[in-house]
Amino acid sequence: MTKRIFHSICFTATAVITASLVMTVLVLYSYFAEVHHDRLESQTKLTAHSLANEGMSFFDGLNAYDYRVTWIAADGCVIYDTSKDAATMENHADREEVAEAMENGYGESSRASSTLTERLIYSAQRLPDGTIVRLSCSQFTVFSLMPKMILPLVVIIVFTGGLSLFIAYRLSKKIVKPLNELDLDAPLHNTVYSEIMPLLERIDAQQNELKHHAETLRKKQNEFNTATENMNEGLIVLNNKGIILSINRKASELLSISSFGVGKNLLELNRSGDLRVIVETASGGELAETVMNIDGLDYHFSASPVFSDSEAAGVALLIFDITDKEKAEQMRREFTANVSHEIKTPLHAISGYAEIMQNGLVKPEDTGEFAGRIYSETQRMITLVDDIIKLSKLDEGANTLMFEEMKLLDTANSAVQRLEQPAAEMKINLSVGGDDVTVIAEPQLVSGIVYNLCDNAIKYNRENGSVSVLIKDCGDYAQISVSDTGIGIPPDKLDRIFERFYRVDKSRSKQVGGTGLGLSIVKHSAALLNAEIEVESVVKGGTTISVRLPKKQRQQVPA
């Protein structure tokens, strides 16, 4: 900008100086031409006067160096000429100045000379006798002045040019200095030139707009960060070169990438081959997924391409923990295998007994016993199928539960009543006692819990043993404890007895008609009721299983 101002000032100064010089020359020239002209006129008048008085003798001894004098008769014939022989000269009546003098008494004219630097000026005066005297002289043209004026002109141009350069340099610096010192962070605080105030106001408005945009962006970024930071899933956003644009806390932890990883290439920070494959596939515009095991947990990696104007502009990588899902899948597979196995055994037995009977290998008196075995195997299967159905209903979750007020003593009494026969067979004493507590719960689930616990307490008891159910009011919750005097459970097996199909002693369980699902049903039911289970057992001393049941269920019961 300084340069432009400097050039502009130089150009203006040069133009002004040149114009001034040209005008000065022209004014001077016209002044001197006028003086010259006036002198010629007065000289013509003097000559006319003398010639009128003296006649031809006027020319005697006349030294006409400066002027050429021509005396012309009234008809235009040249009488005398100081430069030429009058007899050889043509008639001058048609000369402009002569014709004008003849008519008006005085006339003048000018004509170009053979050279550019001179021109001839004429002045004619009519004498009283009608003759005309004409004076002429040469006058320099403006071009003739040039050689004489070159030196002073050069001096003037050099001086004024130098002065112009100096002034232009200083001026341009002075004009630009305040502009360079503008405080653009506070545009309206500058009071330099009023002409640039609209520009500063515009800058100020744009800065405010930018600040507003930046603030909005910052808020959105914060919202995004807050949302992603609290996610249980890992989230990484990459650009199309694999550079990390954003990574949340969970993803940083899983891939061991610190927050300084932003701006770096993901595949350089984590060299997993599977990760490379899915990121590169997604960069090519296709969804890619893989499962990776990190610290013993299974994680599903899903890399989706992010499109901008139908071109893959980046990749969004979502990482979620599927360990529970995998576990559930595994459990389902195991459960199916167990169910098949459990059903296969009685079916084989039934099929075997039936085949023996069909082949007539059973004596008529033994038919009843074989039919009894088939019946008991069938009963085992029915019990098993019933338990499986109960479990699958519990798997459906809390949506189907109907909570209502119920008295725990009544529930315990009715469960115990249903077990009186098997208890009597083993001469086991059954008792129910404790506080008369009312709770809000699902009656079928509570009844199922008490029934299963009492059933086990009888099955794994000894003859002449006892089973007691104790209900206790513990403030916010009620405790149902089922104690027996049975065989007890070894301490190292206590953790496993709630697993599906787990039995401490398989043959004993089968012998007493166990399915291996009773305590699974108890555990599942307790979970749906937000209840806690506690087991205390002494081998050969007896077992007490307690269930702590909240008196009022929370609004939402976890599935």
Ligand code: ADP
């Ligand atoms: P089951 O149908 O075999 O009884 P459960 O799931 O009810 O299956 O119980 C699992 C295992 O826990 C039983 O096989 C048994 O070994 C053990 N068990 C359960 N309750 C008792 C108890 N009161 N005393 C001793 N052992 C028990």
